[in-house]
Amino acid sequence: xxxxxxxxxxxxxxxxxxxxxxxxxxxxxxxxxxxxxxxxxxxxxxxxxxxxxxxxxxxxxxxxxxxxxxxxxxxxxxxxxxxxxxxxxxxxxxxxxxxxxxxxxxxxxxxxxxxxxxxxxxxxxxxxxxxxxxxxxxxxxxxxxxxxxxxxxxxxxxxxxxxxxxxxxxxxxxxxxxxxxxxxxxxxxxxxxxxxxxxxxxxxxxxxxxxxxxxxxxxxxxxxxxxxxxxxxxxxxxxxxxxxxxxxxxxxxxxxxxxxxxxxxxxxxxxxxxxxxxxxxxxxxxxxxxxxxxxxxxxxxxxxxxxxxxxxxxxxxxxxxxxxxxxxxxxxxxxxxxxxxxxxxxxxxxxxxxxxxxxxxxxxxxxxxxxxxxxxxxxxxxxxxxxxxxxxxxxxxxxxxxxxxxxxxxxxxxxxxxxxxxxxxxxxxxxxxxxxxxxxxxxxxxxxxxxxxxxxxxxxxxxxxxxxxxxxxxxxxxxxxxxxxxxxxxxxx
Amino acid sequence: xxxxxxxxxxxxxxxxxxxxxxxxxxxxxxxxxxxxxxxxxxxxxxxxxxxxxxxxxxxxxxxxxxxxxxxxxxxxxxxxxxxxxxxxxxxxxxxxxxxxxxxxxxxxxxxxxxxxxxxxxxxxxxxxxxxxxxxxxxxxxxxxxxxxxxxxxxxxxxxxxxxxxxxxxxxxxxxxxxxxxxxxxxxxxxxxxxxxxxxxxxxxxxxxxxxxxxxxxxxxxxxxxxxxxxxxxxxxxxxxxxxxxxxxxxxxxx
Numbered sequence: 076x077x078x079x080x081x082x083x084x085x086x087x088x089x090x091x092x093x094x095x096x097x098x099x100x101x102x103x104x105x106x107x108x109x110x111x112x113x114x115x116x117x118x119x120x121x122x123x124x125x126x127x128x129x130x131x132x133x134x135x136x137x138x139x140x141x142x143x144x145x146x147x148x149x150x151x152x153x154x155x156x157x158x159x160x161x162x163x164x165x166x167x168x169x170x171x172x173x174x175x176x177x178x179x180x181x182x183x184x185x186x187x188x189x190x191x192x193x194x195x196x197x198x199x200x201x202x203x204x205x206x207x208x209x210x211x212x213x214x215x216x217x218x219x220x221x222x223x224x225x226x227x228x229x230x231x232x233x234x235x236x237x238x239x240x241x242x243x244x245x246x247x248x249x250x251x252x253x254x255x256x257x258x259x260x261x262x263x264x265x266x267x268x269x270x271x272x273x274x275x276x277x278x279x280x281x282x283x284x285x286x287x288x289x290x291x292x293x294x295x296x297x298x299x300x301x302x303x304x305x306x307x308x309x310x311x312x313x314x315x316x317x318x319x320x321x322x323x324x325x326x327x328x329x330x331x332x333x334x335x336x337x338x339x340x341x342x343x344x345x346x347x348x349x350x351x352x353x354x355x356x357x358x359x360x361x362x363x364x365x366x367x368x369x370x371x372x373x374x375x376x377x378x379x380x381x382x383x384x385x386x387x388x389x390x391x392x393x394x395x396x397x398x399x400x401x402x403x404x405x406x407x408x409x410x411x412x413x414x415x416x417x418x419x420x421x422x423x424x425x426x427x428x429x430x431x432x433x434x435x436x437x438x439x440x441x442x443x444x445x446x447x448x449x450x451x452x453x454x455x456x457x458x459x460x461x462x463x464x465x466x467x468x469x470x471x472x473x474x475x476x477x478x479x480x481x482x483x484x485x486x487x488x489x490x491x492x493x494x495x496x497x498x499x500x501x502x503x504x505x506x507x508x509x510x511x512x513x514x515x516x517x518x519x520x521x522x523x524x525x526x527x528x529x530x531x532x533x534x535x536x537x538x539x540x541x542x543x544x545x546x547x548x549x550x551x552x553x554x555x556x557x558x559x560x561x562x563x564x565x566x567x568x
Numbered sequence: 569x570x571x572x573x574x575x576x577x578x579x580x581x582x583x584x585x586x587x588x589x590x591x592x593x594x595x596x597x598x599x600x601x602x603x604x605x606x607x608x609x610x611x612x613x614x615x616x617x618x619x620x621x622x623x624x625x626x627x628x629x630x631x632x633x634x635x636x637x638x639x640x641x642x643x644x645x646x647x648x649x650x651x652x653x654x655x656x657x658x659x660x661x662x663x664x665x666x667x668x669x670x671x672x673x674x675x676x677x678x679x680x681x682x683x684x685x686x687x688x689x690x691x692x693x694x695x696x697x698x699x700x701x702x703x704x705x706x707x708x709x710x711x712x713x714x715x716x717x718x719x720x721x722x723x724x725x726x727x728x729x730x731x732x733x734x735x736x737x738x739x740x741x742x743x744x745x746x747x748x749x750x751x752x753x754x755x756x757x758x759x760x761x762x763x764x765x766x767x768x769x770x771x772x773x774x775x776x777x778x779x780x781x782x783x784x785x786x787x788x789x790x791x792x793x794x795x796x797x798x799x800x801x802x803x804x805x806x807x808x809x810x811x812x813x814x815x816x817x818x819x820x821x822x
Contacts, residue, residue, distance in 0.1 A: 188749075215701055219714040220702065243703075244747060244750070245749055246780050250784070262622040262643065326576060332718030336807075343595070349804075352803060563707075
């Protein structure tokens, strides 16, 4: 028997077909797979009843475009995998917090989301030395943003270490999903990370569609892709504007703030909501893009594109901006790989990985989006990747809408959720604007949802911000933070 | 260098919306605004809208229904499922009210929501500073609140600002259902704001708990722990809804 089973993106398999191997074999499975630079640990999670809980590992292999899944029964504890890959460290903390399965030898077994209280009374890593001082920030921050606590260990103005402690936004989505009726789940998913609604709802719908063997019409798939790319354009433009604001270059920051809103309004043309709410539903979409809406989007998009590319070019042509971006918040390719970064944060460190390309699904199978990479690993690299991706997404949406069929068959507009098949598990990867959104759904022998696991790209990328801050001046924190622009609620769930 | 900045700037006129002096910006035809309940009867229907509503916003009262637009996430499922076409969502962006009970629509009703001037409105004639706290918000309400500071909306032309320190604030603007993990931080922030002060709940979660209502890890909105002066429902509310509500609340517009 093989040590693992392979399946495609959005494909469902019988849960009992996933090999259950010994802890040692699982360890060597992880070790050999993670070493491969084309592989990525997409999820490590526990599931099952007390006493027979299993830990599942999901490796996404971009050279073969397959997911490799294996599992083992840990009992009450297992030997930590952090020595194989630091990527596993947060996953193991999460498993310990929710399932009480102890990763022996884990060096920092701190709660991740504090579901049982105790937030604010936690321990922090503290640096030693007479001249070391500590700076604590949050959970309430200065701006209009979500809550989280940051603890800096500083020597003078230099940050030696930053510990990020989240959990303030924890709403218990994964558990709540199992408690509500199937038709209501999509609305919880839409708010998993509200600025990435399209990405999360597509990921969720792919899981449900896998579990119910439902085929998505290509028209629906095209509408979804339009929403996903509009979301990416809006957020990337917003991020570039925010980076510009953080280095005090106001011309680009002002205009990007406006243009971001203009793009959100295009999403609202489709579904009436600026954040793709009610648009993506299991089996299809909730709204069509008729000829009139298509023409209006195309017309506005061209105007926005010209303005955006102009003002972003202005930013990148300004030497004082570049000198602030260059070399700030450096994350090497090795570090990015070890921590399992995804999205523009990974591609800004030279990792050529994009779910749209490597695990293409739906309309992306026919319309390839070239991967944008920059190897500099600093704020400039992450900004540049966003710039390139924005340009490509503008082109993608334009070409997609120009060839969009006008007619929509009745099966495209969905009103209720399809039934799920029994004893199966489905995995889906979607490239949201922050990176890889992983959703995993399992059904029990009755066809009810038994377990649901979400891995937002922020879960993968928050540790990188800590790393990027090492050796930087504390005043560069806002700039570094914005260059990742991670979600608190997507992490906290 | 400065010439290219100027050249780029000269391509644009003033980009700020004319509202409230001029007409509001055009909204999507599919925009979901305030709900209306028309006449007719719910007799003979087993309450399709009640079971379809993901937020549990509709309840039965005898032969009638009550739609709580403070819990509504504006998904329009009830409108699409009602055999009598009694529930209609309009394009009216004014969904806010200073009275929680006003958000409950009992049929048939076409009541307009009232926003009373803030009780501290005589003190906030020139400037009104808001401390925003997210307590379980998904990022969408934060984004559409934040967007008011951009040049497209330019909230500061009304003397309204988002402030970093609660000590400088006149109001606490709360987003999200208030998670257990944020409860004490919300109270600390509120207590750090000097009197007199007011509380604004933005988004269905903050108004009532929204789709997180009765969740194990959160409260049912700002009203559970603080006295709320202004409710702005929506998922998320449109920036225009928030702007309009703030202007009327501060007495800058009738």
